[in-house]
Amino acid sequence: MLEASSLAKFYGERLVFKGVSLRLEAGRTLMVVGANGAGKTTLLRVLAGLSRPSAGSVRSGVERGRMAYLGHQTFIYPDATASENLRFWTGLYGRDLDDAALQDALERVGLRRFAQERAGAFSRGMAQRLNLARVFCIGPSLLFLDEPDTGLDVASTAMLHDRVEALRRDGAAVAWVSHHLARDLAKADDVLFLDKGRAAYLGPASGFDASDLSGAECAC
Amino acid sequence: MLGPALRIAAKDLRLSLRGAQGLAQTALLGLLIIFVFSLSRKPGELVPALAASAIFWLSTLFSQVLVFNGLYALEENNGARMGLAMAPIAPQAVWLGKALAGFLLVLCCQAVFAVAVAAFLGQDAAGSLALGLGSVLVVDVGLAALGSFMGALASGKGARESLLTVVFFPLIIPVLLAGIRLLEGVILGGDGPSLEWMGIAAAFAAVFSAAALILFPYLYTGEE
Numbered sequence: 001m002l003e004a005s006s007l008a009k010f011y012g013e014r015l016v017f018k019g020v021s022l023r024l025e026a027g028r029t030l031m032v033v034g035a036n037g038a039g040k041t042t043l044l045r046v047l048a049g050l051s052r053p054s055a056g057s058v059r060s061g062v063e064r065g066r067m068a069y070l071g072h073q074t075f076i077y078p079d080a081t082a083s084e085n086l087r088f089w090t091g092l093y094g095r096d097l098d099d100a101a102l103q104d105a106l107e108r109v110g111l112r113r114f115a116q117e118r119a120g121a122f123s124r125g126m127a128q129r130l131n132l133a134r135v136f137c138i139g140p141s142l143l144f145l146d147e148p149d150t151g152l153d154v155a156s157t158a159m160l161h162d163r164v165e166a167l168r169r170d171g172a173a174v175a176w177v178s179h180h181l182a183r184d185l186a187k188a189d190d191v192l193f194l195d196k197g198r199a200a201y202l203g204p205a206s207g208f209d210a211s212d213l214s215g216a217e218c219a220c
Numbered sequence: 221m222l223g224p225a226l227r228i229a230a231k232d233l234r235l236s237l238r239g240a241q242g243l244a245q246t247a248l249l250g251l252l253i254i255f256v257f258s259l260s261r262k263p264g265e266l267v268p269a270l271a272a273s274a275i276f277w278l279s280t281l282f283s284q285v286l287v288f289n290g291l292y293a294l295e296e297n298n299g300a301r302m303g304l305a306m307a308p309i310a311p312q313a314v315w316l317g318k319a320l321a322g323f324l325l326v327l328c329c330q331a332v333f334a335v336a337v338a339a340f341l342g343q344d345a346a347g348s349l350a351l352g353l354g355s356v357l358v359v360d361v362g363l364a365a366l367g368s369f370m371g372a373l374a375s376g377k378g379a380r381e382s383l384l385t386v387v388f389f390p391l392i393i394p395v396l397l398a399g400i401r402l403l404e405g406v407i408l409g410g411d412g413p414s415l416e417w418m419g420i421a422a423a424f425a426a427v428f429s430a431a432a433l434i435l436f437p438y439l440y441t442g443e444e
Contacts (some may be wrong), residue, residue: 050305050442065308073299079235088231092224092307127298 001026001173002047002142007056009042016042017197018055026141029174031205033181034194040177041071041146043194047175048144062142062173065093068135071146074127075134078120082111082130085119090137097137109133109159124151132156136163143167145176161187181210221316224309228317229324232291236325246286247329250279251336258340267341273403276330276337277359277396283329284322284363285388288371291318291325296375305442315436319368323360326367330356346409355402358418362395362425369432372440395424 001024008018016039024030032040045051047058048069060067076085083102090097097105106112109129114122119130128151135143143164149157165187168174178184185191191208193201201208236242257275261267267275295301295314304314337343345352370388398421405414 045442048306048442050302052441052443063308064306067306069302069306071299073302075300075303076298077231077235077294077300078297079238080231084231084234088227089303089307091227092304092309094308 001062002058002060002175004047004058005056007043007046007053007058009039009046009051010054015197017194017199020056020192020194020199022192022199022202024142024173024175026171026173027168028189029168029176029187030190030192031181031184031188032175032177032192032194038194039197040194043192044069044071044144044146044175044177060142066139066141067144068138068140068142069144069146070131070135070148071144072150074131076119076122076127076130078118080119081116082106082119082122083115085130086133086137089134093138095137105133105137106130108136110156125153125156128152129156132160132163136167140167141172143172143174145174145178147177147179149180185210221310221313224307224313225316225320228304228314229320232294232318232321233324235294236287236290236321242286242290243325243328246283246290246325247332249286250283250329250333253279253282254333254336254340261341267343269343269404269407270400272337272341272343273400273407275341276333276403277399279333280326280330280363280399281389281392281396283333284326284367287322287325287329288318288367289374291322291368292371292375301375301440302442302444305440311437311440312433314440315368315372315432318371319364319432322367322371323364326360326363327356330360343407345406347406349406351414352403352406355399355406355414355418355421358421358425359395359399359402362421362428363392365425365428365432366391366395369428369436369439372436375440395421398424 003023005021007020009016020043022030032043034040042051046053048067049058050069075089080088083106086102086105087097103112103115106115109132111126111129111133114126119127122130145164149160152160164174176184176188185205185208188205190203191201191205192199193208254275295304366388398417401417402414402421
């Protein structure tokens with residue numbers, strides 16, 4: 001589904017990572033872990049095609065309309081309402097929502113009664129839930145998650161995890177950057193541990209020793 | 221490409237007109253320029269048609285810079301640019317959508333400027349109004365093509381915004397001259413060199429539209 005070989009990324013002279021190769025199969029979750037500044041977000045952006053690698057290549061068997069990215073950025077337009085935001089983004093993916101589908105999508109993330117409110121007035125958690133609605137309307141086969149639960153309350157985090165698990169069961173591949181390793185490791189099939197600009201571990205989650213993270217450093 | 225471009229244009233127009241602060245400020249800047257120039261004429265004196273035309277287009281240019289900076293700034297909130305880069309659309313749809321929205325917003329400003337030029341600079345159109353409107357539209361297409369391209373170049377990069385004016389104004393000279401000459405012809409009436417200047421404006425629009433279609437995907441990406 002997604003294959004990356006010998007990826008490297010430099011910002012000017014500064015190495016972010018190099019020599020990273022991986023495969024991501026349908027229905028599997030790859031958790032990307034590492035210290036702050038290890039290059040996890042940069043790697044995810046390279047895999048998603050949002051950033052060009054300095055070396056190496058990424059090949060994906062998934063068409064662009066079936067990929068989704070859920071990260072710190074919520075992609076919302078503050079001066080547009082929740083409905084307008086959702087209609088715009090799903091429309092770009094060729095999924096025109098009628099009123100019932102729109103209300104249903106907002107209901108699933110608990111935002112139905114805020115449908116006509118400006119998204120700029122939303123809290124961080126509400127904005128991220130609107131972002132979630134966008135992703136789930138797309139119905140991705142390849143999902144990139146970059147600490148997606150930042151700013152979400154316990155109930156919203158549980159909903160996010162349930163929906164991601166449902167997508168994975170339906171055959172979606174998930175690349176997931178997480179800082180909550182103790183909580184999220186159980187959801188991973190494979191782990192990629194970035195340390196000092198290299199892939200220090202890439203293999204089954206069951207074989208990963210989370211204590212390795214305590215001595216991890218960034219490549220900077 | 222047209223469908224996504226229309227979606228982007230519709231969204232941009234809705235957001236730009238909502239509250240209308242951005243558009244009102246843009247129109248006010250142009251009005252101020254026309255008003256300041258009007259102070260230089262003595263009471264009862266007519267501003268030459270060429271000067272009045274130049275003032276109209278100068279106001280349009282400053283408005284245009286604000287309009288396109290504003291349109292691209294919409295995507296810098298909350299990573300929307302990254303969302304557009306991820307979406308299954310041709311990158312050029314963003315350029316075209318912004319160009320369409322900018323074209324219409326600038327046209328709204330020009331409607332106000334035209335009244336102001338008549339009122340403050342004492343101008344009247346002796347020539348064909350249809351030719352005048354046609355001239356403005358052709359020149360505006362070129363301005364929108366380049367404006368949308370340059371807006372993308374400057375988006376989200378503070379240092380590049382100052383560079384925008386340095387690069388944008390020299391590039392715009394051919395279509396600006398065409399606009400000035402065409403509008404002068406409309407104000408004075410009679411047979412002027414309209415077709416030649418119209419041809420220059422149309423060629424400008426074609427060249428910069430083609431350049432934008434080729435270069436835009438390299439310019440507007442999800443890179444931060």
